[in-house]
Amino acid sequence: MTVTEPTTEQTTEAVEGQDQTTDELVTDDVLVEEISIDGMCGVY
Amino acid sequence: MPFDPADRYRLSPRVGLRPEPFGALAYHYDTRRLVFLKSNDLVDLVRSLEDHDSAAAAIDALVDPSTGRRSTYLTALASLCESGVVEPMLESAA
Numbered sequence: 001m002t003v004t005e006p007t008t009e010q011t012t013e014a015v016e017g018q019d020q021t022t023d024e025l026v027t028d029d030v031l032v033e034e035i036s037i038d039g040m041c042g043v044y
Numbered sequence: 045m046p047f048d049p050a051d052r053y054r055l056s057p058r059v060g061l062r063p064e065p066f067g068a069l070a071y072h073y074d075t076r077r078l079v080f081l082k083s084n085d086l087v088d089l090v091r092s093l094e095d096h097d098s099a100a101a102a103i104d105a106l107v108d109p110s111t112g113r114r115s116t117y118l119t120a121l122a123s124l125c126e127s128g129v130v131e132p133m134l135e136s137a138a
Contacts, residue, residue, distance in 0.1 A: 031067075031120040033080040034127050 045132060047122035049103070052133045054094035059129050061087070070129050079129050086120055090130060093121075 055061065062069045067081040068090075081087050089106050096102035103117050124130045 031081065031083045031086045031116060032123040032127075033082065034123075035078050035080075037076060037078055 045125075047099075047125040048132075049100035049118060049121075050098050052094065052097055052135075053099045053102075053121070053125065053130045054133050055090050056128055056131045061090070063087070070124075072128050075128060077127060079124065079127055081120075081124075083120075086117065089117060089121070090124065093130060094133060 056072070058073050060071045060073065061081075062071070067083045068087040070079040070081060071077075072079070081090065085106060089102055092106065093099060093102050096105060099118075099121055103114055103121075107114050107117055121130060125132075
């Protein structure tokens with residue numbers, strides 16, 4: 001049985017290089033995030 | 045089919061929507077994809093879509109225009125349409 005990690009196809013805002021002064025970016029949020037559960041067993 | 049705010053939409057009957065503290069978790073039974081709806085307002089919007097003549101009207105009924113978040117919800121609905129969580133309601137020909 002092969003179990004693979006879920007793949008995230010759309011993520012929230014990139015956090016690389018973010019510092020404490022860029023909190024306002026969080027308010028410009030992404031309200032939808034989609035993942036695939038192909039390969040995951042026993043989830044449902 | 046690209047998302048058109050002027051069209052009428054509904055939550056797909058092939059999608060299960062489970063309430064969560066952050067909003068809701070949608071599971072599409074055909075594509076086997078999970079979609080996180082990360083806002084309770086977005087969940088309310090999705091559930092109310094078919095009560096309005098258009099997606100734009102549904103947003104206008106729910107989102108205070110002074111908040112400037114209309115475009116955020118339009119983007120979210122477009123994404124949900126692309127993933128099949130919401131779908132256009134085809135008017136039956138008389």
